[in-house]
Amino acid sequence: MAKIDLQDFVKYGKLFEVYKNLLSEDRQNTMSLYFDYNMTLAEIAKEKGVSRQAVLDTIEKSCQRLEEYENALHHMEMVVFLEQYKQKAPKDVAEKVEEILRKI
Numbered sequence: 001m002a003k004i005d006l007q008d009f010v011k012y013g014k015l016f017e018v019y020k021n022l023l024s025e026d027r028q029n030t031m032s033l034y035f036d037y038n039m040t041l042a043e044i045a046k047e048k049g050v051s052r053q054a055v056l057d058t059i060e061k062s063c064q065r066l067e068e069y070e071n072a073l074h075h076m077e078m079v080v081f082l083e084q085y086k087q088k089a090p091k092d093v094a095e096k097v098e099e100i101l102r103k104i
Contacts, residue, residue: 004063009035015066018075027062034059079104 004012013035020028033039033047034055041059045052070076079101086097 004059008063012063012066014076015063015070019066019069019073022069023062023065027058027065030055030058031062075104 016031016035020031023031030044030048033044034041039047041052041055044055048055082097082101086094086101089097
């Protein structure tokens, strides 16, 4: 993964929101700079005093780890399912689904 395309950027950004606390503090920091602050690899490398390749490796390994967490826990999959179900459900059921979504 030399460069993350927009679709994957959004996907991994959402996975990072959900699972960031499962990553090490250093990985959280690097991923936050990349996804939350939209910094380039070069900017992050300069900020952290490491090479651009080290930043890229951290991001790639972290994205891989986020995928593993999602494959094991299915949190995002469940949120997408509930969002789709809510759209088709009767109003009273949709309101209850919305409550559940707010809690998770």
